[in-house]
Amino acid sequence: MHSVVTAVTDRIIARSRTSRELYLRALDEARANGVHRSSLSCGNLAHGFAACSPADKNSLQQFTKANIGIITAYNDMLSAHQPYADYPALLKAACHEIGSVAQVAGGVPAMCDGVTQGQPGMELSLLSREVIAMATAVGLSHNMFDGALLLGICDKIVPGLLIGALSFGHLPTLFVPAGPMRSGIPNKEKARVRQLFAQGKVSRDALLEAESKSYHSAGTCTFYGTANSNQLMLEVMGLQLPGSSFVNPDDPLREALNKAAARQVCRLTEMGTQYTPIGQVVSEKSIVNGIVALLATGGSTNLTMHMVAAARAAGIIINWDDFSELSDAVPLLAKVYPNGQADINHFHAAGGMALLIQQLLDAGLLHEDVMTVAGFGLQRYTMEPKIIDGELIWVDGPKTSIDPEVITSIDKPFQENGGLKLMKGNLGRAVIKVSAVSPQHRVVEAPAVVIDDQNQLDAIFQAGELNKDCVVVVRGQGPKANGMPELHKLTPILGTLQDQGYRVALLTDGRMSGASGKVPAAIHLTPEALDGGLISKIHNGDLIRVDAHSGELTLLVDNDELTARQTVLPSTRDASFGMGRELFGALRSQLSSPETGARSTQAIDEKY
Known part of the structure; x- marks a missing residue:
């Protein structure tokens, strides 16, 4: 091992x-x-x-x-x-x-x-x-x-x-x-149309057509x-x-x-x-x-x-x-969108789970001695199912990749470490997914643009006020504040700014999509704003350093200045009513931090 x-x-x-x-x-x-x-x-x-x-x-x-x-x-x-x-x-x-x-x-x-x-x-x-x-x-x-x-x-x-x-x-x-x-249209093409729509260069009909060809x-x-x-x-x-x-x-x-x-x-x-x-x-x-x-x-x-x-x-x-x-010890072996152009069908065709598990076992990165629903030992999962003569059987999976651009080998990884990095500093602790972020974009030190709702960003973008290096800070998005929604609307705008040559990053106590992409995003920040996290004291123009190489996440403001600032707690009024949200108030208030699972099951802690 x-x-x-x-x-x-x-x-x-x-x-x-x-x-x-x-x-x-x-x-x-x-x-x-x-x-x-x-x-x-x-x-x-x-x-x-x-x-x-x-x-x-x-x-x-x-x-x-x-x-x-x-x-x-x-x-x-x-x-x-x-x-x-x-x-x-x-x-x-x-x-x-x-x-x-x-x-x-x-x-x-x-x-x-x-x-x-x-x-x-x-x-x-x-x-x-x-x-x-x-x-x-x-x-x-x-x-x-x-x-x-x-x-x-x-x-x-x-x-x-x-x-x-x-x-x-x-x-x-x-x-x-x-x-x-x-597979539908390539994911890269879908992302391109989304960015063009954000820039006002294609119509809603064109956007809907692209989305419908992707999710079809x-x-x-x-x-x-x-x-x-x-x-x-x-x-x-x-x-x-x-x-x-x-x-x-x-x-x-x-x-x-x-x-x-x-x-x-x-x-x-x-x-x-x-x-x-x-x-x-x-x-x-x-x-x-x-x-x-x-x-x-x-x-x-x-x-x-x-x-x-x-x-x-x-x-x-x-x-x-x-x-x-x-993550520091595990190499990146797959490139599937947004970490590449292939989709999950291409991953499956290139060797899929059987090949991935075999390679990780060979490198001593997986425990083989585990109980599974297929019996004892993970080696069973290096086999793949086939229908032969009308019967379902499992045969040995591939030993090498059918498409090295989608699944590579342990000795030639796409990068030496995994796709995730822990971020920490005076702002707290967050995670960042770097597998789809190019190395030249992984360090950003820039002034903050602070918003309390992802829907506010489009107006700022359309007004040309984001044509600069910046760290967009979206606060009040944590589990207790509003249930921690994914901030998907930010992606096309931030991607466009990065393509235009600006150094941009995102900092939030909320979530991004499970397919977080090419813009560095320090997310799941804890403590969240509603719990008095330092994110609640950030002002527009404050310098923030997001370094996905070293894991540094720092608000570059003098400590005396920060101590003197008022904590701005987010309003939860808009998240408290409508669309059924009023039924979940008690549950939302009980959610733990993202690092502890954003859980409401305190009874489990008391029992176990």
Whole structure:
């Protein structure tokens, strides 16, 4: 094993010892009663299988067959989740084939950040993760189930499902992906049209045409944002079948893999042959594996919050120092937009997950000795699924890249370190994704342009007041202030300024898109403005230094001057009402800092 990976893993194990032991003890206690529906009264059980077929009722009341709970994030507005419409029937049939039963245990909301970007609804996005976790727990709380299948892909949905499932850590659980849509227009062309629109050089019709050619059918968006980062993370952590992440929805292999997932979860129950609860699959080593894979591919910055929150749900404590130390040791092996011109389909065709995992294992950057839903050992994930003579089998994956411009080798990485950097200084702590930022743009020292709403920037830009080197500061965007929406509207403007030769950067206590791009952006700043962070004292014209090489994030103002300044706390009035936001006030006020996962689950801290 690489010495840094070993050191970080050992540190996480030591830091988490007490909380992890408490979690595993709770897992064992939950398991102790055997088939849990056996503890139900006759009235409870009758309610639980009232709508089942006679054969399923007989199976469930005899306690001889596994019952699998399906939690679905289906809706047909969200392209990535539209394919899930037919999954429950297919999964139930596959469970029946091997003598088990499946029921839809519940549904969870699934909102699309792509639809809500720049809109008030985006302020519910991060909050929805907590709702999804709770809804997952509600679905599984009927005590009818011996295992679970989770249907979800995008942004907050996968982390929410994972957090909820880990509260039932004694249950074997598989994620069932639906795959990305096939490639549309190149992402570079889409970004070009967006910038032209920001400059007023193309019409809204032209912009809509470009967007529609990019997001054009059922399936996950093809750029490497949070949704596809989720899928990569799940597979490397051993939570879904090898090679299942990036198979298109209309590929015959997709259906075969879905059926295989249903059969496999039945085998993993206590009634099967290899009991494997999710609480043991998610371990300190598998969490490190997930972080390493994200860094090696330039994955979404959103995972710096979501992985912290999910790990904590399993009694494991990680922080941004762990991410940063691993990032210094992990080479960048993939170029997928925005860190390159390829999309996720090109990544899959170039060798995909099997090749990535093989290379990272060979370099000692991944722990091989982990439990997965496919059995013990991550080596199983260097194989890829094929349909041969009508049967699904796994064969050895490629040993070298089919396209070295998309996936390179360990000895010729795109850069020597990963795609993430911890930023710290008198302003606090933040993260920056540098995999898509050219080296010449990674250091910016310039005057601040301070705004409290991303919608304010366009008017300043149109007035020509941004034609200069600057650090755009967007404050009052943290979890407690307004739910930490993604600040996607900033990207075309800042990209245009950079293309015009200005040195620009972004500083915010909010989030950027999971596909944060070519402009250096120090994001997730903690403490946030509402908690009295120094960002609340920045004035227009203050010099700020953003150095993604050294990790320096400094407000270059004399300490005496800063002490004398008033703290300007952001108004939360506009984020408190309308578009359903009034329903989430209590939850929003309880969210923790981004570095601790932006979580509302203090009860987990008290228990573990």
